[in-house]
Structure formats: structure tokens, C-alpha cells
Amino acid sequence: MYTLLLVDDEEDVIEVIERKVSWEQIGFHVVGHAGNGFKALEMMEDMQPDVVMTDIRMPYMDGLELCSNIRQRFPATKLLLFTGFDDFEYAKEAVHLEIEEYILKPLNLAEITEVFKKLKTKLDDELNEKKNTDILKQYYAASLPVLQSNFYTTLIEGRIPENELGRYMRDYKIVLEGPYYCCIIIHTSASQMPQGMDIRLLAVSVERQAQADLKERWNGRIFNYLGDTVMIAQLVQQEDISELTDECDRFCKYVNHVMGAKVTVGIGQVCENVQELVSSYQSAREAVSYRVLYGSNRAINMTEVEPQRRISKDGDEGNELSNLFKMICIGKIEDVGQAVEAYMQHNFMSQQSLENYHVAVMELISELYHFMSNNELNAQEISGSVGRLYNELSNFEPVVLKQWLLDFSSRLHDDMADARYNSKKSLIDSAKDYVHRNYRSVDLGLDDTCKELGVSNSYFSSLFKKETGSSFVEYLTDYRMDKAARMLVETDDKSYVIAQNVGYADPNYFSYVFKRKYGVSPSRYRTEYEKNKV
Structure with a gap:
């Protein structure tokens, strides 16, 4: 049963599609619907639908812009467009978005059913390919060359003398250009896995997905060690560690959604020298072990969860x-x-x-x-x-x-627990302070805030929600709306001026968000306040 998100600003159209089509009979489940592109992107983070079906013409963010954002952030999601005849040629120009199908309005329920039956077959074929045991066995037998794998294993164990490193890399045709390096460990849980699946084959499937999703972007070297998949990632600058953490976090959620695998990615410290990868590997192992505190099915960056921890290079972890x-x-x-x-x-x-x-x-x-x-x-x-x-x-x-x-x-x-709590509280307080100082900026958002704080989006979002009970975007929106409400009753500024003063370039979208919070438009809010005051 694949999941579907419907996006259209016309509620009656959404209602007809959701009610008239026999979704479960053709293998789909409608997990939600959104009235505009902004709302759809918010829902994507939580729902991770297999398919998004969207109209083109919508307020605030049209369907093509929405598809572009989804393609960048959720490349595995299938996209369908339904639109009026006048927009059809315009829509066809967006071939780079890899739209699965264009459906013309007025909508034909029989046509929609047929389109989704074909899409179901395609999704089934892709899923079967990922889970096909024969393919997994072949891939398992044709994994990384033995010599290179042995080299990487010996490297992270710290058993390659510095004066012999260059010779080994030349002999085995290994190039590690850096300039910065980081070890990550991809740990697949053997206790939480799909029924009937062999853990070895599941781990191979996860490794194959890592080859597809992570290897090229991070110029990675992937190999197996002690039952886990290990990747040596190469970074252009140290700050890229936050982006790597976010991408690994999305990877965990994707393999869980597609394969049912519970995966934890431990991310070690960044280093400038290949010889220091032994310390990066050990800190990545530490990060994986922290799943007992922060949960599995996510990426854990050791420098974020325990900023003060320093891993001993020579520590014997077995005693x-x-x-x-x-x-x-x-x-x-x-x-x-x-x-x-x-x-x-x-x-x-x-x-x-x-x-x-x-x-x-x-x-x-x-x-x-x-x-x-x-x-x-x-x-x-x-x-x-x-x-x-x-x-x-x-x-x-x-x-x-x-x-x-x-x-x-x-x-x-107890001291370690207190230090961890104080570190989290300090991060949340810093984020709130940053919002209070910059809420007027149109560009202020999750990405900007995390960059300022020097943490990954995934860790910060999870921590903020856990500690405050609301998402960062909800907190930012509520703070801006509170400020806007005060400006409405304390000043004579026009709504579009107030919108700009609280970080909204589009006054119409500002009015939409304000009404969603307070139940009335900004002008009505001001009028009712004046009446009550009298």
C-alpha cells in the first residue's frame, strides 16, 4: 500500500479525488492533503509519501516550484501534475522534474485510476528490485575489492605506519584527496527487521542504497567492518559536516520507509589527516552507541550530542x-x-x-x-x-x-547527564535568542538558524521538538504572529508594512498564516480589538 499526498487549493477538487477514487483497491492510501506548496513541503518532512499529486496553479507556491523542491529534497518521490488545458504546454516544459504523468482538468476518475494502476506496477517493480534476494546475493559477492577493503580496515584500526601509507595507496590505486575526512558507521539493527528477511541480505541492501545515495556526493569509500557498513567521507570544508549529518538522517528514514530497516548512522569527528581516521572511526562508534539515549533510525553526530567528548586514540574499548x-x-x-x-x-x-x-x-x-x-x-x-x-x-x-x-x-x-542537559538547553536558548533578534528577516528559517548555531538540521529539529514540544518552524511562526498581533493593536501601520516587519515578503501569505493562527484576518483582528477597547 503506497502513500499519496494530494495538493490543490480547491478543496472540492481534493474531496472528489479522495472520495470517488477507490484508492485502497488500486494499492494506495491518501495520507493527507495540502492547500498550497508551503504546507505540502511541511507535510513532506513528516509523512514521506511515495507519490505527490499536485495542481499547478496555487497561491504562494505553484505546483512546479513545489515539484522542484521535492525533487531536490526527496528524489525518490513520484510526482504527478493535474492542470487545466491552458497550462499543459507550460507544464510539459518542466521535463527536468521527471514528472510521471500530466492529467488534464476536468478530472476523469477512470483516467486517474488507470494512471495510478500503471504507477503501482512501476513502484512494485522498483521495490522488488531492491528486495530481490538473487540481486542482493550477487551484489554481496561483488562488493568492494578485497585489497582495498583490507586497506580501509587496517587504516581505521591505526595499523598502517605513516611512512608506508603512500605506498599502499599507490599499489591499491586509492585516492583520498580530502582536504577533510570523516568516518561514518551505518549500523543496521538485527533485532528490529522485516519478518522473514535475512540480516545479512538486509545489511547488503542498506549498503547498496548507501552506495547510491551517499558515495558520489561525499566522494566516499564504502566497506564492511565488524558487521557494519563504514564510509570514509571527504569534505571540502569542515562546516560540511552539518550537511552530511542531515543527508545521513534522511537516508535512515528512507531505508526504513522502503525496506523496513532500522538504521543508525554514527558520524565521527572531522580530521585533516588520513592517519587520524582511527580517531574519527572510534568517535563514530561512540555515536552509534548513543542510540540508547537518542533513539535509532537517525543520524547521530558525536560532536553535536556530546560536544565536550574527546575520544582516546589508544583506548581499549573491550576491557x-x-x-x-x-x-x-x-x-x-x-x-x-x-x-x-x-x-x-x-x-x-x-x-x-x-x-x-x-x-x-x-x-x-x-x-x-x-x-x-x-x-x-x-x-x-x-x-x-x-x-x-x-x-x-x-x-x-x-x-x-x-x-x-x-x-x-x-x-x-550525574555530572555527564547535567552537562548534556545544559548543552541542550544552551542550544535551544541560543536558537530562541537568534529568532528574537532576526525574526524581521525574510531569509530567517531552519537552515539559516542551524548554520548560525553550527549544527545539523536533523539534530536541531529533533532536539527542539523534544525540548519545547513544537517544531522550530512553528515556534518561529508563532513568535512572528505574536509580534504582528502587537503591531496591529499598538501601531497604525498597514498590514503589508507589518508583514514586512515580521519577515513576510508576500502580504497575502502573511494574512493566510495570521488567519490560520487567530481565526480572523489582520484587519478584522485590529477592528475587533478597537471595538472591545471601547
Whole structure:
């Protein structure tokens, strides 16, 4: 059952199409309808319909402009135009928009039904190609050349000496021009997947889609490592990381919609040297693990969710202490307790000599200090009195030491949570302040605000909605309308002047948005206020 969004400013036309056509019988479900192009684009973000059927002539944004925006942002969406005879030749000129069909008004229900039956067949063929097991197996066998894949794996493990890097790249015909690099990890969930699908084939399908959607744009090198798909992306400038994050976020939602795959994309730190990709890879792994806090089916940029986190290049992520630090960052308090228990059992409960016990205590103090420093936590409690702390802890019995470590780790867990909360609150406050200072600008919007804040649209939009209960666009619109309402009752300015003063170049669209919020036109709002005042 494919999804359909109808767009037309004539409600009676929408009603006839929605009511008269037997949509479910021909394999479609109408998920919504919009009266203009602006509203349709807002709905596209949430609904991600397979098909959009739109009229050409509409206020504020016509059908061709809408199709152009959809083609850029949602290239997989099928587009249909219905229009009057006078606009037909005009519509046919837009061949670059890859319109599936042009339907002339007055609408013929039989013709619409036939058009959508053919479109259903085309969509089925495309879907079957994506899911065809034989094709996936062939693609799996013909993945990246073994030598190149081994090189990329060894590179992110940090096992290629710097003086041999050039030789390997020449021998394997590998070109990494940069000038900036970033590792991303595409993790496909094995616990949440379509019934009857083999996880290996599903992962291959996701990788193939990454080859199609991400590789060319980011000059990427894609390979498999530890069950995940990894891509080394090349960036022209460091600021491109926000655009990469947004594109990966759209990728997650698309593969979920088409294949039913739950995918998390972890995005590592940007680096300037190929040798530093080991750190970028490790921070990407950290980002993927943060899905327990931020949810799967999305892109997670480590520098956005934990700006203060610095990943250790030489960290052994497999030992008990690394697991404890991980639980301090992203686990629940009971997870911290279990990690402390595992660490103590392995490192202290089985010690046979006092000397080894004291060495383990010193190593624990050193690692705690490095962890706190790397996360910009107050390490004064350790750094200011290492000798005193060592003398105190080395005289503790294991049971007492375990309780001390549990209490200390619990405080670190709370400190990390507080730092994360304050970081989010600061970002939201900065965004609101930016709106308050720039709401008069016609160009102010989500893209402009995220660029100013230095974060991706996907992360900011998700965070803003979660923290405030409304989308950023809704907040901006409400703020502008509140300002407009005050201007209407406190000044004698004309509506078109007020529209410009709150960031609307089109006074008609301003009136449309104002009426949608307050239920009356701007002029009526002013008149009623004057009456009530008298």
C-alpha cells in the first residue's frame, strides 16, 4: 500500500479525488492533503509519501516550484501534475522534474485510476528490485575489492605506519584527496527487521542504497567492518559536516520507509589527516552507541550530542574499565553498578599480591583522571591530591574500594547527564535568542538558524521538538504572529508594512498564516480589538 499526498487549493477538487477514487483497491492510501506548496513541503518532512499529486496553479507556491523542491529534497518521490488545458504546454516544459504523468482538468476518475494502476506496477517493480534476494546475493559477492577493503580496515584500526601509507595507496590505486575526512558507521539493527528477511541480505541492501545515495556526493569509500557498513567521507570544508549529518538522517528514514530497516548512522569527528581516521572511526562508534539515549533510525553526530567528548586514540574499548566509562556516559545508574562489579571482579577480587593490588589502584586513579579531563569534568578531586587519594584507596579492602568506586562513578554519571542537559538547553536558548533578534528577516528559517548555531538540521529539529514540544518552524511562526498581533493593536501601520516587519515578503501569505493562527484576518483582528477597547 503506497502513500499519496494530494495538493490543490480547491478543496472540492481534493474531496472528489479522495472520495470517488477507490484508492485502497488500486494499492494506495491518501495520507493527507495540502492547500498550497508551503504546507505540502511541511507535510513532506513528516509523512514521506511515495507519490505527490499536485495542481499547478496555487497561491504562494505553484505546483512546479513545489515539484522542484521535492525533487531536490526527496528524489525518490513520484510526482504527478493535474492542470487545466491552458497550462499543459507550460507544464510539459518542466521535463527536468521527471514528472510521471500530466492529467488534464476536468478530472476523469477512470483516467486517474488507470494512471495510478500503471504507477503501482512501476513502484512494485522498483521495490522488488531492491528486495530481490538473487540481486542482493550477487551484489554481496561483488562488493568492494578485497585489497582495498583490507586497506580501509587496517587504516581505521591505526595499523598502517605513516611512512608506508603512500605506498599502499599507490599499489591499491586509492585516492583520498580530502582536504577533510570523516568516518561514518551505518549500523543496521538485527533485532528490529522485516519478518522473514535475512540480516545479512538486509545489511547488503542498506549498503547498496548507501552506495547510491551517499558515495558520489561525499566522494566516499564504502566497506564492511565488524558487521557494519563504514564510509570514509571527504569534505571540502569542515562546516560540511552539518550537511552530511542531515543527508545521513534522511537516508535512515528512507531505508526504513522502503525496506523496513532500522538504521543508525554514527558520524565521527572531522580530521585533516588520513592517519587520524582511527580517531574519527572510534568517535563514530561512540555515536552509534548513543542510540540508547537518542533513539535509532537517525543520524547521530558525536560532536553535536556530546560536544565536550574527546575520544582516546589508544583506548581499549573491550576491557571492563572502558565499559564502565561507557555506562557512565550513556547507561542507566544500574548499568553503572553492574559495570563496577565486573571491573572489580576482574581487577581486584582475584589479586594474589599486595604489589599488584597497589598497581591496579594507581592505574584506576590514572584512568579516572584521563576520563574526567577528556570530558571536561572537574578533575580537581583527583589531580589536586593524587598522592593522598592513592594512599587512601590502596589501604581499602576490595569491598570498601568497590563502594567508593560505585559512589564516585554515580557522581560522574550525574555530572555527564547535567552537562548534556545544559548543552541542550544552551542550544535551544541560543536558537530562541537568534529568532528574537532576526525574526524581521525574510531569509530567517531552519537552515539559516542551524548554520548560525553550527549544527545539523536533523539534530536541531529533533532536539527542539523534544525540548519545547513544537517544531522550530512553528515556534518561529508563532513568535512572528505574536509580534504582528502587537503591531496591529499598538501601531497604525498597514498590514503589508507589518508583514514586512515580521519577515513576510508576500502580504497575502502573511494574512493566510495570521488567519490560520487567530481565526480572523489582520484587519478584522485590529477592528475587533478597537471595538472591545471601547
